[in-house]
Amino acid sequence: xxxxxxxxxxxxxxxxxxxxxxxxxxxxxxxxxxxxxxxxxxxxxxxxxxxxxxxxxxxxxxxxxxxxxxxxxxxxxxxxxxxxxxxxxxxxxxxxxxxxxxxxxxxxxxxxxxxxxxxxxxxxxxxxxxxxxxxxxxxxxxxxxxxxxxxxxxxxxxxxxxxxxxxxxxxxxxxxxxxxxxxxxxxxxxxxxxxxxxxxxxxxxxxxxxxxxxxxxxxxxxxxxxxxxxxxxxxxxxxxxxxxxxxxxxxxxxxxxxxxxxxxxxxxxxxxxxxxxxxxxxxxxxxxxxxxxxxxxxxxxxxxxxxxxxxxxxxxxxxxxxxxxxxxxxxxxxxxxxxxxxxxxxxxxxxxxxxxxxxxxxxxxxxxxxxxxxxxxxxxxxxxxxxxxxxxxxxxxxxxxxxxxxxxxxxxxxxxxxxxxxxxxxxxxxxxxxxxxxxxxxxxxxxxxxxxxxxxxxxxxxxxxxxxxxxxxxxxxxxxxxxxxxxxxxxxxxxxxxxxxxxxxxxxxxxxxxxxxxxxxxxxxxxxxxxxxxxxxxxxxxxxxxxxxxxxxxxxxxxxxxxxxxxxxxxxxxxxxxxxxxxxxxxxxxxxxxxxxxxxxxxxxxxxxxxxxxxxxxxxx
Ligand code: ARG
Numbered sequence: 001x002x003x004x005x006x007x008x009x010x011x012x013x014x015x016x017x018x019x020x021x022x023x024x025x026x027x028x029x030x031x032x033x034x035x036x037x038x039x040x041x042x043x044x045x046x047x048x049x050x051x052x053x054x055x056x057x058x059x060x061x062x063x064x065x066x067x068x069x070x071x072x073x074x075x076x077x078x079x080x081x082x083x084x085x086x087x088x089x090x091x092x093x094x095x096x097x098x099x100x101x102x103x104x105x106x107x108x109x110x111x112x113x114x115x116x117x118x119x120x121x122x123x124x125x126x127x128x129x130x131x132x133x134x135x136x137x138x139x140x141x142x143x144x145x146x147x148x149x150x151x152x153x154x155x156x157x158x159x160x161x162x163x164x165x166x167x168x169x170x171x172x173x174x175x176x177x178x179x180x181x182x183x184x185x186x187x188x189x190x191x192x193x194x195x196x197x198x199x200x201x202x203x204x205x206x207x208x209x210x211x212x213x214x215x216x217x218x219x220x221x222x223x224x225x226x227x228x229x230x231x232x233x234x235x236x237x238x239x240x241x242x243x244x245x246x247x248x249x250x251x252x253x254x255x256x257x258x259x260x261x262x263x264x265x266x267x268x269x270x271x272x273x274x275x276x277x278x279x280x281x282x283x284x285x286x287x288x289x290x291x292x293x294x295x296x297x298x299x300x301x302x303x304x305x306x307x308x309x310x311x312x313x314x315x316x317x318x319x320x321x322x323x324x325x326x327x328x329x330x331x332x333x334x335x336x337x338x339x340x341x342x343x344x345x346x347x348x349x350x351x352x353x354x355x356x357x358x359x360x361x362x363x364x365x366x367x368x369x370x371x372x373x374x375x376x377x378x379x380x381x382x383x384x385x386x387x388x389x390x391x392x393x394x395x396x397x398x399x400x401x402x403x404x405x406x407x408x409x410x411x412x413x414x415x416x417x418x419x420x421x422x423x424x425x426x427x428x429x430x431x432x433x434x435x436x437x438x439x440x441x442x443x444x445x446x447x448x449x450x451x452x453x454x455x456x457x458x459x460x461x462x463x464x465x466x467x468x469x470x471x472x473x474x475x476x477x478x479x480x481x482x483x484x485x486x487x488x489x490x491x492x493x494x495x496x497x498x499x500x501x502x503x504x505x506x507x508x509x510x511x512x513x514x515x516x517x518x519x520x521x522x523x524x525x526x527x528x529x530x531x532x533x534x535x536x537x538x539x540x541x542x543x544x545x546x547x548x549x550x551x552x553x554x555x556x557x558x559x560x561x562x563x564x565x566x567x568x569x570x571x572x573x574x575x576x577x578x579x580x581x582x583x584x585x586x587x588x589x590x591x592x593x594x595x596x597x598x599x600x601x602x603x604x605x606x607x608x609x610x611x612x613x614x615x616x617x618x619x620x621x
Pocket of ligand 1: 143145146147148183184185345348369371
């Protein structure tokens with residue numbers, strides 16, 4: 001019966017069609033609101049976006065089409081109204097807006113504005129390229145790298161490290177307060193078997209006095225040996241289980257052994273960070289949150305979010321099912337009382353967002369987690385649980401920043417020829433070696449020690465840059481095929497290409513400003529008035545002035561590949577300019593100074609972005 005009544009009720013509730021209920025004032029108010037939203041031409045406003053094609057201008061506003069319907073005007077009429085309102089606010093920097101097609105509004109920078117903006121960029125080329133800091137400063141925690149103690153630091157951790165570092169650099173550049181946290185896996189059941197294995201093989205590691213001096217050798221081998229015993233030997237397994245309990249209870253021997261494992265691992269991954277030039281990453285491992293875990297579970301139970309299931313404690317969330325269709329909960333406490341990866345993340349969320357800095361927390365507004373996409377569901381569930389339990393203020397943004405797998409050139413699992421996992425140290429060394437060989441082959445040989453030293457230094461920069469850039473220039477969400485050949489190629493969107501482009505512009509500036517012979521640091525010329533005398537100059541500048549939009553975009557989207565795309569475009573625009581316009585032999589001194597200014601602004605832009613990507617530049621290659 002009820003079902004039949006439903007449609008009738010619905011029909012009655014429907015508004016009467018096509019009654020023109022909106023007054024002229026109301027319509028204008030809507031247009032006003034749209035115009036207000038369209039100011040002041042920042043990329044953040046959905047109303048105004050960068051033009052999809054260069055010949056459409058610099059920005060476009062497509063609001064009129066959607067708006068027209070809502071206010072019952074025709075779209076062109078609506079666009080005209082928007083333009084009328086907009087004009088006074090933009091006329092200093094924009095040409096008269098152009099209404100195209102059904103009601104697209106195309107906006108184009110005035111040349112005077114472009115010239116002034118390029119000059120301002122050149123003036124601040126060694127600084128922030130005239131980009132003001134954000135007016136909306138946030139505290140942002142970035143959780144990245146995060147290898148696991150006594151286990152291999154693998155290519156996934158490499159990706160996390162490189163992407164995380166770039167995002168931190170960028171957010172820091174924007175003026176945010178960035179905290180870089182290394183959520184190392186330094187706690188959990190695997191330590192039971194490791195500690196018990198040490199008890200037999202390296203007893204000195206269990207003594208606080210001697211544990212720091214014990215050389216544990218290859219930790220991965222150690223892990224494998226311990227795991228083998230755990231899998232094969234029942235007695236050992238029992239000891240391992242008891243070991244975890246003792247460790248978690250803070251028993252001295254187990255703690256000493258655990259600390260020696262952590263210290264040995266730390267030495268290993270610090271080597272990788274040093275090669276990659278990763279700085280400011282603070283170790284804040286899982287163990288840090290250990291004292292907070294029982295409180296998390298108690299709170300969840302109090303709110304009746306955590307319930308018993310086969311002796312364990314779990315939280316059910318909407319929308320998650322196991323393969324067999326049964327509801328899939330998150331496990332927050334095992335039946336033996338131990339806690340889980342998810343429990344630690346729940347504790348960490350609270351610590352990072354609600355605990356005051358004076359009490360060791362972060363009070364962050366935004367928390368980013370840079371891990372492989374395989375952990376997407378884990379983070380989805382943990383975020384949802386944290387919100388349900390009101391562990392965090394609504395305004396806090398928790399974001400998983402996922403990335404795809406690293407694959408071999410054949411698209412299969414990334415491995416050595418014999419099928420073993422590739423050690424990160426070997427991988428980085430190999431890139432540096434190939435870069436060095438290439439440099440040697442293209443430079444006249446010299447037995448000079450200074451020459452060899454320089455090649456080594458530059459090869460390290462180029463090799464590491466290649467590994468980073470190859471990773472960052474791909475959309476992080478796709479899987480990425482690791483290829484030394486591609487990443488070290490001098491052509492295409494690669495680090496060597498960009499580094500050479502940068503060094504070449506430096507060379508042009510050196511030459512044109514009469515510093516040809518100078519080695520080492522050279523003086524950047526003063527910025528002068530910019531004269532736009534050729535199309536290629538115009539196009540280069542139009543590209544340069546989009547830098548702030550790009551930064552804003554990545555600040556939100558967290559896609560480093562957009563930085564690389566822009567870099568590549570910039571260098572292409574520069575090449576077109578340089579191909580068509582002589583700097584050194586420009587017709588007038590003013591034009592020469594202007595073109596030098598463009599070179600400086602371009603070099604500054606390239607250097608800035610490479611630095612954000614964690615890549616050092618060299619002025620001479
Ligand atoms: N240690 C983890 C791994 O190797 C990554 C940790 C990511 N961060 C976190 N808060 N869960 O996969």
